[in-house]
Amino acid sequence: MMEPQPRIGVYICHCGTNIAATVDVAQVAEFAATLPGVVVARDYLYMCSDPGQALIQQDIKEQGLNRVVVASCSPTMHEPTFRGAAQQVGLNPYLVEMANIREQCSWVHRDREQATEKAKLLVASVVAKAALLKPLEEREVGVTPGAVVVGGGVAGMVAALDVADTGFPVYLVEKSDRLGGHVADLNRVFPTLESAAELLEPLIERVTSHPHITVLRNAEVVGMEGYVGNFTVEVRDSGIVDSGFGGDGAESTNYESTNLRTLDVGSIIVATGYDVFDPHRKPELGYGQYPNVITSLEMERRLATEDLTGFSKPVRSVAFIQCVGSRDVQVGNPYCSRVCCMYTAKQSRLVCELLPEAKVTVFFMDVRTFGKGAEEFYDEARAKGVLYRRGTVSEIYRRGDRVVLVGEDTLLGRPIDFEADLVVLAVGMEPRSDIADLSTLFKLPRSADGFFMECHPKLRPVDTVVDGVFLAGCCQGPKDIPDAITQAKAAASSALIPLIRGAVLAESATAVVDADWCAGCGMCVEVCPYGAPALDPFWGVSRINAVLCKGCGTCAVTCPSKAIRLQHFTSEQILAQVDALVE
């Protein structure tokens, strides 16, 4: 049967001014109309909008289009949108292709003329590929019910509870021997001054007694394989298992000697938390050298026991220094830790109550009290007698049994030597020291600040580039308890989508083997990161499991006899693209 001639529609998006300000979109559309196979080319303000999609659908119906090329943003952003639009009017979604003229063109260039020329080339290249596209079948695969939550801090516990409350089994894997994370080290929490223990204990109680949660303490994830809906997570544990369904479904292999167990689940929530900044790395502040200088976490314990002894007697002056290890490129932490302003307001206020005679001073560069009730809390701290002085302390040294804070009061415009009996360093948050290992383990990229990177900072804040793996809490960036819990609940809800649906779409653009050409060398088996190819023991040729294949193409380029073809990215398609670019 003769294949119908390609009838291609090309749609150039303005993306508001994102593209149109740099690229002459009308000129690109005009050019596209001249390309072989193109029957219609248009430009429009927002192709992803409902009227934009309707425009494409109308053309498919009225002009009999059998290929669609959208020149707009990255396919990561809107490929699903346009594929969906095509599918609604009966066009196979794999006959839609995108040219990225935003991230790869308008956003990175200034010269309008050159950017327009480049956009034309990118469009020509994708049109050339589009002519050779083949329809592919979409397939669904089943989902293993259940989730693994990594990390037993507040974020991990809340996420585990939300998933488990729907009845799905949850494994909560905690590295240490106790639940609660850093919150367990706190005294009272802002802005309500509730006791952290009263907050945490009911939560821990619910988690450990939940019929659908298995808590593995002293346990560590050591391996992860599979894909959304069907992950296999390998855990090394000490055998401390709390309640729940007692590891029902958790296959324990060689339990006695290695304590390795594999957990089969459909979703994973990563809630591995953060490390507290170590102020030894700011040697000018004298931490570890002077007993009068302590961290805010040490202060939490002091406040819990109302014990402010062991410093100069009596304690008449208490100073707090903000932003220690945060907003500081010298230690590689350019970000704000988001909690220190508020816990300093809290601690300074508690000190005012505990030591009514003492002078309590906070040295700051900016005060950021942005949460609900936070600014009001800051107002109350000052009303209680806390004095805020603008200027970051540069250095601390000893004077008798007190210390001197050397700095500048920037509002007075004068250097100051400020004597104190007790100095509290408001230490910030850092990515965990083992985050690089975790990043490799879960295949999760990190953002510039070192924390795990969400898929999109606004639209997909708990998703990751790995489908089915979600982020909760401070592993994604510093946050306070309400924010960590909000994110945990969001992650739980996202993690439930594949579990509740019971099926996920499998990648259709997979690799296929032409058995006639395959020599059975097995190189594809070796290079595949997903374990998709295997040698057929009878025929001695490679077979690729389409469910496991992610369409990465590693096997196709490795195959010495060119027996493997990656669908949707075939050699002919890629070469046509390259030809269009270099012609």
Added chain:
Amino acid sequence: MALKTEPMVEQLELLGCIQCGKCTGGCPVARKTVLNIRSLIYQMLVEPELDVAAHPELWDCTCCFTCVERCPKDVRPAELIIGLRGQLVESGRIPETIGAALMGTFRQGNPTGMAREDRAAWVDGTEVKAAQEGCELLYFVCCTASYDPRVQPVARALVRAFQAADLDFGTLGTEESCCGNEVRRMGEIGLFEMLVEENSELIRSVGASRLVTTSPHCFNTFKNEYSLDGMEILHYTQLIAELIEQGRLKFSHPPNLPGREAEGKVTVTYHDPCFLGKQNHIFDEPRAILKAIPGVKLVEMDRNRERSLCCEGGGGRMWAEGTNLEERLAFQRVHEAAETGAEVLAVACPFCLLTLEDAVKVQGLESRLQVMDIMELVDLAL
């Protein structure tokens, strides 16, 4: 003289400043004069013009770079001072003594303006090979160590140590010229660039694999501001510590201090020079040397390492008194040293040696405290 602020704001990326005050807060000079670098940056940011000549306190800065080390936003505040000094240099509105130091460097290759032919007189009869004949290690002596009688013994002590360790080393003799470290910091960028060009050519022609300096100031500019084709740049404390560690330099007895009858134990405290410590993070090697000397007990001042107090000898301050002649940081520093109970205040920088020794005399601490370069202690124990 009104300087348009915008070009320098852009060049030095001052817009990164968040006015936190850590620079002025840590500035040792801000506590004794009106110099306020944070406020100067702010004026640069918000005013269209700055009257540079109205700020004589610009010459108070010692370029200790505490501000640069502490800045959480990687703004380099001291570079603004150097830039503003450059404006003053260009218009000739500079203290007379600064002018003389620059002129001396231009004419004789050293800021004291003493004759170039006398530059190698410090050897005092010792045989030192001319590096131009070829050597593995080039010893860069420094203007101060070449001409100042108080520092010359440090250079000779280094030579004896190199000989004891059997190193193949040489010096540039009378051809050696000022490294330019302070010239750049006094704002004379043109002269600095000329020195860099001439020195680099001469140094490269020697073909040595390593260059060692007496002074942390020469070390700093060679290491961070020259590009000497992969040549390893060392301060002498690094090299001596390495020789001791390798067992190539061995001590035979405790240092026999002048004015003391018997050899024996000596308590030493060490002052970190800004250009070695704060700016190049060399804290451990000088201490390792002192600890290796038999009979030496090392005690620390409270303000040590990253918090060492500047002696006020850097950034051209050897040739300009600044606006406050009464209070000297060196006075404060020698009292801090004396409080430790140390008999010797050890230094590893010619400028620190001179400023702190003066301070000991003026403060009447001579009977209690003696200022010595680490090399002088090493020399007495070999």
